[in-house]
Amino acid sequence: xxxxxxxxxxxxxxxxVVKDSSSxxxxxxxxxxxEGQRIGATTNEAGFFSLTLPEGTYTLQFLFTGFQSKKLxxxxxxxxxxxxxxxxxISIEQEVIVTSDKSTKNVDRVEMGLxxxxxxxxxxxxxxxxxxxxxxxxxxxxxxxxxxxxxxGLYVRGGGADQNLVLxxxxxxxxxxxx
Numbered sequence: 001x002x003x004x005x006x007x008x009x010x011x012x013x014x015x016x017v018v019k020d021s022s023s024x025x026x027x028x029x030x031x032x033x034x035e036g037q038r039i040g041a042t043t044n045e046a047g048f049f050s051l052t053l054p055e056g057t058y059t060l061q062f063l064f065t066g067f068q069s070k071k072l073x074x075x076x077x078x079x080x081x082x083x084x085x086x087x088x089x090i091s092i093e094q095e096v097i098v099t100s101d102k103s104t105k106n107v108d109r110v111e112m113g114l115x116x117x118x119x120x121x122x123x124x125x126x127x128x129x130x131x132x133x134x135x136x137x138x139x140x141x142x143x144x145x146x147x148x149x150x151x152x153g154l155y156v157r158g159g160g161a162d163q164n165l166v167l168x169x170x171x172x173x174x175x176x177x178x179x
Contacts, residue, residue: 020088
């Protein structure tokens with residue numbers, strides 16, 4: 001009975017540590033491919049890999065992001081251990097300058113939820129008895145409710161009547177009924 005030569009073919013192991021050529025640091029996660037075949041490996045945390053292949057000549061390609069790829073032709077007729085060093089892929093291009101607007105450019109003040117009413121917009125609303133009622137105008141804004149019968153307070157988004165800051169020409173109004 002004849003045994004196929006592929007079964008009898010001796011297998012050998014290629015093992016290596018893949019390193020950065022400039023610093024000597026190991027490269028974990030580097031890819032090792034055997035060209036022309038669907039065989040490959042990835043280096044572990046220590047930059048080490050091993051492949052067991054039948055005897056023959058192989059071209060290994062080493063890949064790592066940010067580094068140049070490296071090819072190595074090996075005649076595999078015994079177990080081989082290598083130290084592979086690959087150089088960084090440094091390309092000096094034209095200088096890039098990144099600029100941006102000031103991060104607080106869209107913020108004029110630190111006051112949150114500030115609503116300013118222009119007198120032109122207030123005068124454009126219908127007036128009762130010839131005068132525009134500022135309190136009724138404020139109640140037209142979203143999230144603001146009137147205090148109810150006999151109460152002059154304003155309730156903004158569920159808050160209390162005492163939780164609002166009302167300014168008239170930068171003058172503090174303690175009781176909105178005084179408007």
